[in-house]
Amino acid sequence: MFSELLDRIFSRQPESRAVVKQRLQLVLAHDRADLSPQTMEQMRRELVAVISRYVEIDKEGLEFLLENDQRSTALVANVPIRRVKPLPKEEEAGDADAKLVETADSADDDEEMIIELSDGDEDLDDDSEAEIQDDDTKDNLEGDSSEKSDKNDADTDEKSVDESDDKES
Amino acid sequence: MSRIIVITSGKGGVGKTTCTANLGMALAQQGKKVVLIDADFGLRNLDLLLGLENRIVYTAVEVFAGECRLDQALVKDKRQPKLALMPASQSRTKEAVSPKQMRQLILALAKRFDYVLVDCPAGIEMGFRNAIAAAKEAIIVTTPEIAAVRDADRVVGLLEAADIKKTQLIVNRVRPEMVQSNDMMSVEDVQEILAIPLLGVLPDDERIITSSNRGEPLVLEEKVSIPKMAITNIAQRLEGASIPFLDLTAAHDGLFSRIKRMFRR
Numbered sequence: 001m002f003s004e005l006l007d008r009i010f011s012r013q014p015e016s017r018a019v020v021k022q023r024l025q026l027v028l029a030h031d032r033a034d035l036s037p038q039t040m041e042q043m044r045r046e047l048v049a050v051i052s053r054y055v056e057i058d059k060e061g062l063e064f065l066l067e068n069d070q071r072s073t074a075l076v077a078n079v080p081i082r083r084v085k086p087l088p089k090e091e092e093a094g095d096a097d098a099k100l101v102e103t104a105d106s107a108d109d110d111e112e113m114i115i116e117l118s119d120g121d122e123d124l125d126d127d128s129e130a131e132i133q134d135d136d137t138k139d140n141l142e143g144d145s146s147e148k149s150d151k152n153d154a155d156t157d158e159k160s161v162d163e164s165d166d167k168e169s
Numbered sequence: 170m171s172r173i174i175v176i177t178s179g180k181g182g183v184g185k186t187t188c189t190a191n192l193g194m195a196l197a198q199q200g201k202k203v204v205l206i207d208a209d210f211g212l213r214n215l216d217l218l219l220g221l222e223n224r225i226v227y228t229a230v231e232v233f234a235g236e237c238r239l240d241q242a243l244v245k246d247k248r249q250p251k252l253a254l255m256p257a258s259q260s261r262t263k264e265a266v267s268p269k270q271m272r273q274l275i276l277a278l279a280k281r282f283d284y285v286l287v288d289c290p291a292g293i294e295m296g297f298r299n300a301i302a303a304a305k306e307a308i309i310v311t312t313p314e315i316a317a318v319r320d321a322d323r324v325v326g327l328l329e330a331a332d333i334k335k336t337q338l339i340v341n342r343v344r345p346e347m348v349q350s351n352d353m354m355s356v357e358d359v360q361e362i363l364a365i366p367l368l369g370v371l372p373d374d375e376r377i378i379t380s381s382n383r384g385e386p387l388v389l390e391e392k393v394s395i396p397k398m399a400i401t402n403i404a405q406r407l408e409g410a411s412i413p414f415l416d417l418t419a420a421h422d423g424l425f426s427r428i429k430r431m432f433r434r
Contacts, residue, residue, distance in 0.1 A: 015351035016351070016352055017348075017353060017354055020354055021354060021358055021362070023315060024315055024362055027319060028319065028322050028362065031322065032322070071364045
C-alpha cells in the first residue's frame, strides 16, 4: 500500500480517468458521424485542394477532426496559411464545369482559418454533400455519403464545395 | 395510462436484467402494478434473477402461436402480488419473433398494468428491435467503462432514430474509491459524455451477486442497504419524485484515502 502511494506521488503517467475520457470523446465523435476513414480522407484532400487555390497552406500543420459537444458533432478544420495567392482569374470561374467556391471569400483575410462545419440531427440535404465535378471520385463519394445518410443522421457541412481544378491530383 | 419502458445497454453484462428485476420489484412495492417482459429469447435470465424459473409453464412464444392465453403465460410473483413476469422462450431464437408480435403482446399487457418493463437483450440486432417495438421510454444501463459507454452511446442514437424520445441513464457498478483516485470515470463524466438525463447511480456491490444466487431481488431484503436505497430512489424518480442522488463516496472516505488525496494535490 505504501509503495502504491509512492508510485502515485512520483508517477508521471496521466491518470487513466483522463485518458479514457479523451479516448471516448474521440471515438464517439467518429461513431456518431458514421463517416468512414476513406470519406474523411477524401474530404480532407478536397478541402485542401479548394483552399490551396486561394492561399498557400502549411500542410504539416493541418488539423482535420471531428469534435463532439452535447450529442452534436462538428467537423473542425484548422488550416494554417503561409501566404495569400492572387485571386483566381475570372474566366476560370466561368468555365462550364467549374463553379466558384461559395465559401472561400474569407480566405484572404486571415493568417489561419478555421472552418467549422456543424451539424445537426437533421437528415442530409442535397446541398450538404460535397459535389465534385471532374473525375471518377465523384461516384465514390456521393454513393458513399448518401448511403451513410440513410442509415444515420450524419452531421455534415452546410457548404457546397465544387471541385474543378484539383491541384492535388 | 401505463408506461412502457425498455431497459437496454448495447453491451452485455452491464446489469440490465438485474436492474429490471429490482426496479420492477421496487415499483411493485410502491403499489404499482408491474409486468416484466423478458425479450431475450434463447438466452433468458430474468426468471432466474426473480427466482421464478420453476414456475414457468408457457412463454411468450406460445402466446404468439395461440397455444395459450395471455394470462396463462404470465407468472405471478407470490412474494409481491403486484408483480408479474412474461417469460421468453429458451428454445427459440430471436429471429422466431417479430417486432409486430412483440408490439401486440406489449400493448395487450399495457392495458392491465401500470408499468411494462422490457428487459432487452444485448446487441443491436433483431432482439433489440423486438424489445423496443412498443416502447415509449428507455432506460440505458451502463458502467463507467470505455466499451460499455461507447455501446450505450450507439444505443442512444438508435433509440433517437426509432423516435423514442425519453431516454434516461443508470450508471451501474460505480466504485467510488477508484473514482476518487482518478482511476475510473465518475458518474458525471459518463453523463457528460452520453448527454442524457441521469436516473440513478448504483454502486458495485457484492450483495447484488448474493441476491442473484438466491433468486431474490435485493430490494426484497428487509435490511436497508445502499444498493437497495439506490434502486428504491430510482423507482421513486420514475414516479416523478425529485430525490437527490446518493453520495457513494461518503462510505469509502476513510483516513487513508484522505491522506492519499492530500498528497496528490
